[in-house]
Amino acid sequence: MAADPSPSRDTTPLASNLRRREVLALVGYALAAPQASLAQTRARPVIGYLGPESPLPFASRLKAFREGLAESGYVEGRNVEIAYRWAEGRYNRLPTLAAELASQNVDVIAAPGGAPVALAAKSATVTIPIVFEMGGDPVALGVVDSLSHSRSNLTGISSLSVEVSGKRLEFVHELLPNAAAFAVIVNPTSPTVSSQLRDLSTAANALGVRLHVLNASTEADFDTAFAALPHLEAGGIVFTSDPYFANRSQQLAALTERHSVPAITQSRDFPMAGGLMSYGGDFTQSHRRAGLYVGRILNGEKASDLPVQLVTKVELFINLKTAGSLGVTVPPALMSSADMVIE
Amino acid sequence: MEGRHLPTHSLFQKYFLVLFLAVVVPLAVNGVSEAWLGYRDQRARLGELLGVEAESAAGRIESFTAEIANQLGWLAQLPWTEEPDERRRVDALRLLRQSPAIVSLTLVDGSGRERIYVSRIGLNRTESGIDRSADPAVAGARSARIWYGEVSYFRGSEPYVTVAISGNRPSIGVMVAEVNLKLIWDVISAIKVGETGHAFVVDDADRLVAHPDISLVLRGADETTLAPFRAIRDDVRRAGKGLATTHDAKGTAIAAAAAAVASPEWTVIVTQPLSEAFAPIYQALWRTGALLLASGAFAGVLAYALARRMTEPIRRLEEGTERIGAGQFDYRIDIKTGDELQRLADSFNAMAAELAVSQERQERIAKLKRFLAPQVAELVDRKGDDGVLEGRRSEVVAVFSDLRGFTAFSVRATPEEVMNVLSAYYEALGQIITAYAATLTSFSGDGLMVLVNAPVPVEDPARVAVDMAVEMQQSVQSLILGWRDQGHRIGFGVGLALGPATVGRIGYEDRFDYTAIGSVVNLAARLCASAADREILMDAEVAKAVGETRAITPLGSLAIKGYDEELPVFGIRVDAQSGSAGWPEQPG
Numbered sequence: 001m002a003a004d005p006s007p008s009r010d011t012t013p014l015a016s017n018l019r020r021r022e023v024l025a026l027v028g029y030a031l032a033a034p035q036a037s038l039a040q041t042r043a044r045p046v047i048g049y050l051g052p053e054s055p056l057p058f059a060s061r062l063k064a065f066r067e068g069l070a071e072s073g074y075v076e077g078r079n080v081e082i083a084y085r086w087a088e089g090r091y092n093r094l095p096t097l098a099a100e101l102a103s104q105n106v107d108v109i110a111a112p113g114g115a116p117v118a119l120a121a122k123s124a125t126v127t128i129p130i131v132f133e134m135g136g137d138p139v140a141l142g143v144v145d146s147l148s149h150s151r152s153n154l155t156g157i158s159s160l161s162v163e164v165s166g167k168r169l170e171f172v173h174e175l176l177p178n179a180a181a182f183a184v185i186v187n188p189t190s191p192t193v194s195s196q197l198r199d200l201s202t203a204a205n206a207l208g209v210r211l212h213v214l215n216a217s218t219e220a221d222f223d224t225a226f227a228a229l230p231h232l233e234a235g236g237i238v239f240t241s242d243p244y245f246a247n248r249s250q251q252l253a254a255l256t257e258r259h260s261v262p263a264i265t266q267s268r269d270f271p272m273a274g275g276l277m278s279y280g281g282d283f284t285q286s287h288r289r290a291g292l293y294v295g296r297i298l299n300g301e302k303a304s305d306l307p308v309q310l311v312t313k314v315e316l317f318i319n320l321k322t323a324g325s326l327g328v329t330v331p332p333a334l335m336s337s338a339d340m341v342i343e
Numbered sequence: 344m345e346g347r348h349l350p351t352h353s354l355f356q357k358y359f360l361v362l363f364l365a366v367v368v369p370l371a372v373n374g375v376s377e378a379w380l381g382y383r384d385q386r387a388r389l390g391e392l393l394g395v396e397a398e399s400a401a402g403r404i405e406s407f408t409a410e411i412a413n414q415l416g417w418l419a420q421l422p423w424t425e426e427p428d429e430r431r432r433v434d435a436l437r438l439l440r441q442s443p444a445i446v447s448l449t450l451v452d453g454s455g456r457e458r459i460y461v462s463r464i465g466l467n468r469t470e471s472g473i474d475r476s477a478d479p480a481v482a483g484a485r486s487a488r489i490w491y492g493e494v495s496y497f498r499g500s501e502p503y504v505t506v507a508i509s510g511n512r513p514s515i516g517v518m519v520a521e522v523n524l525k526l527i528w529d530v531i532s533a534i535k536v537g538e539t540g541h542a543f544v545v546d547d548a549d550r551l552v553a554h555p556d557i558s559l560v561l562r563g564a565d566e567t568t569l570a571p572f573r574a575i576r577d578d579v580r581r582a583g584k585g586l587a588t589t590h591d592a593k594g595t596a597i598a599a600a601a602a603a604v605a606s607p608e609w610t611v612i613v614t615q616p617l618s619e620a621f622a623p624i625y626q627a628l629w630r631t632g633a634l635l636l637a638s639g640a641f642a643g644v645l646a647y648a649l650a651r652r653m654t655e656p657i658r659r660l661e662e663g664t665e666r667i668g669a670g671q672f673d674y675r676i677d678i679k680t681g682d683e684l685q686r687l688a689d690s691f692n693a694m695a696a697e698l699a700v701s702q703e704r705q706e707r708i709a710k711l712k713r714f715l716a717p718q719v720a721e722l723v724d725r726k727g728d729d730g731v732l733e734g735r736r737s738e739v740v741a742v743f744s745d746l747r748g749f750t751a752f753s754v755r756a757t758p759e760e761v762m763n764v765l766s767a768y769y770e771a772l773g774q775i776i777t778a779y780a781a782t783l784t785s786f787s788g789d790g791l792m793v794l795v796n797a798p799v800p801v802e803d804p805a806r807v808a809v810d811m812a813v814e815m816q817q818s819v820q821s822l823i824l825g826w827r828d829q830g831h832r833i834g835f836g837v838g839l840a841l842g843p844a845t846v847g848r849i850g851y852e853d854r855f856d857y858t859a860i861g862s863v864v865n866l867a868a869r870l871c872a873s874a875a876d877r878e879i880l881m882d883a884e885v886a887k888a889v890g891e892t893r894a895i896t897p898l899g900s901l902a903i904k905g906y907d908e909e910l911p912v913f914g915i916r917v918d919a920q921s922g923s924a925g926w927p928e929q930p931g
Binding site for chain 1: 429432433436437439440443446463464465466467496498499500501523525526557558561562563565
């Protein structure tokens with residue numbers, strides 16, 4: 001009808017047809033009375049949220065998670081309930097809390113914040129879908145069989161934080177090219193410790209530096225490790241990727257500041273709180289995507305159909321103020337690599 | 344009655360059906376053809392629309408890769424020196440930061456040696472000197488300037504592609520970038536076709552490069568995931584330029600169109616659920632349907648009203664004819680339609696009026712038949728006019744007859760015997776009266792009066808009357824023989840006279856008689872009273888009129904009551920059939 005070559009002749013049957021159609025359209029709309037929206041008769045689904053820490057340090061991650069949920073149509077308190085279980089930093093409590101959620105028969109378990117959380121949830125149930133969020137490689141850690149097909153009740157998001165431990169050494173080395181040795185603080189209880197140490201020693205060999213490995217799995221261990229630093233002649237500290245460290249960024253920033261030592265961690269919270277640098281996956285992105293996956297599972301998709309997603313974005317944060325107070329100059333190559341420079 | 348009503352109903356049904364179809368059929372034909380044309384137009388337009396969407400989506404995908412190639416081009420500006428190139432390393436790091444899709448960059452100099460390698464994950468390398476000249480990317484870019492590798496799935500999940508670009512002279516070397524295609528998601532998810540339609544990208548080996556649902560892409564080279572997309576692509580190819588309709592992985596019917604991305608050799612396919620794409624068609628169909636329904640209902644009402652209007656006068660006509668047929672001639676059919684039907688009704692009414700007149704006459708004639716000879720009655724009937732019965736002065740022969748000794752007999756005999764005698768008597772006389780075309784004017788008991796020459800004139804009335812009297816006498820005498828055997832003593836006498844009399848109809852509504860008034864009647868009655876058994880007495884007038892033709896014998900004069908002097912009386916001989924039993928007593 002739009003291709004009518006003679007639009008000026010509005011008395012043609014074509015035009016009268018159009019007018020009739022318009023009239024009939026009005027009639028049609030009047031007939032199609034708005035159907036009463038179906039009330040949400042189904043009880044609200046329940047998400048079991050297994051948190052490794054307490055709610056406060058996890059607030060930004062939880063916020064990102066809720067954003068992801070909302071993106072798939074779920075808002076806490078409106079059409080979904082969330083049952084929280086917080087391990088408050090004591091990761092050995094995670095299996096008990098996961099079992100609690102499983103026995104409560106929640107619709108889906110969200111297990112964000114690292115491999116220990118994912119593994120605890122995995123051991124609690126083989127039927128309830130689990131969405132994890134971790135920095136490590138879920139295949140290497142035995143959480144899933146493959147990224148593209150989990151073939152189980154688990155799927156989730158992996159940021160690249162664990163895989164870039166070597167990069168962290170590279171950045172510190174670039175900042176302090178004259179340092180011959182660096183301290184590496186690892187969490188010996190972490191399942192990723194050996195792979196990270198392997199990557200780090202490879203990087204150290206390539207860069208021609210020595211490494212001093214210090215263990216820390218409790219908050220008391222940090223003090224011990226920092227106290228040992230002066231004897232090691234280490235130019236700076238590289239923290240391995242570990243949720244325990246990531247969630248204690250403020251504390252670590254305070255410690256590095258007090259000991260006047262350049263350090264790099266995985267979490268942007270660290271330079272934000274006064275630490276020097278961070279390099280790791282964007283946790284807001286990974287938590288948001290975890291929320292999105294939880295929503296998709298609530299919408300009826302199967303965990304085994306959802307491939308594990310890798311967060312592509314790895315970000316470098318540099319706090320120039322801290323660098324200034326430490327008396328180090330950030331080279332231009334490092335500056336141009338930085339996603340965020342805090343002045 | 345029930346059976347006669349049915350055809351009326353079927354006439355109503357016929358009218359209704361014809362009128363209804365006359366309205367509905369053209370409407371339906373118009374509606375259906377319009378719907379079909381609309382469908383064809385909409386389909387063609389949808390095909391064009393989707394084609395444009397696909398082209399636009401392909402353009403956006405192309406600009407994604409072109410942007411990366413363009414950025415790489417900035418690094419390929421200057422030839423390499425033998426010195427480490429710190430500035431170029433910083434540029435590479437900056438590019439890595441600016442272009443999130445690039446995972447790693449390898450900068451190769453003119454001799455094919457790796458000079459700089461920067462990565463987001465792996466360790467950076469500077470001046471490694473590794474020989475990259477045999478790399479397909481390096482070799483490809485050297486021959487084609489911009490080279491795109493095959494799509495591969497990193498760890499079986501993340502889609503990667505290698506992009507390489509060479510400078511405008513060999514000494515500038517080759518820049519190789521690993522690109523994570525997951526980042527196309529931002530582009531592909533922003534492409535919307537209508538409300539719910541979307542686009543996806545497949546490479547020349549039918550691997551899924553980009554899809555708004557990233558999890559489908561991340562399943563890697565998974566046959567069950569890729570098969571539906573391959574099917575869609577095949578269907579689109581088969582449809583050629585037209586609109587391809589197919590099904591997606593969930594079995595939803597979709598419309599699809601494809602457009603090629605120039606480099607790399609990918610195909611963008613846009614799809615839209617048919618339910619949405621054809622929504623305007625469905626809406627138009629609904630409208631057409633509603634229109635047909637409404638006009639059908641209107642046509643029904645109209646046809647019903649018209650059929651009622653047409654059949655109602657016919658029903659009235661039918662009822663009227665039934666009533667008139669049943670003899671209700673005063674019934675009038677009331678139709679004021681001003682058309683043929685009214686004319687028909689009017690002629691029915693006229694017919695009913697004529698029938699009423701005709702029936703009245705029939706009834707009158709039926710009454711006349713009682714006293715007229717059948718021939719006379721028929722004459723009157725044929726003429727349709729009883730004017731012949733009007734009162735007039737006429738020359739008539741009055742014939743009287745009665746039985747002798749009947750009163751005495753009726754006293755003695757049983758009523759059955761009396762009635763048997765009378766029945767035989769009148770039957771015999773009635774036949775004779777009829778045979779002679781005479782008019783029976785009255786009878787009472789055993790006596791009767793017959794007129795000859797009125798109301799219908801006959802030739803030679805006196806002779807006819809005499810012959811009739813003779814035959815009557817003969818006939819009754821044969822009956823008397825039988826009665827005598829049963830012991831009844833009964834005789835029979837006849838008197839007749841000729842003369843002028845006033846004849847005509849007398850009586851009142853519903854009870855008319857034809858009779859004659861005059862002295863001739865009295866004379867005949869007296870003669871009859873004077874006649875003995877077997878005797879026929881007549882006056883001089885009759886005798887004179889008969890003349891010599893019959894054997895009339897004068898019987899002398901007789902004193903007649905009411906006449907001052909005696910009158911001459913004549914008789915005629917009746918052949919004796921049996922012995923006479925002599926005179927019975929006086930007639931009673």
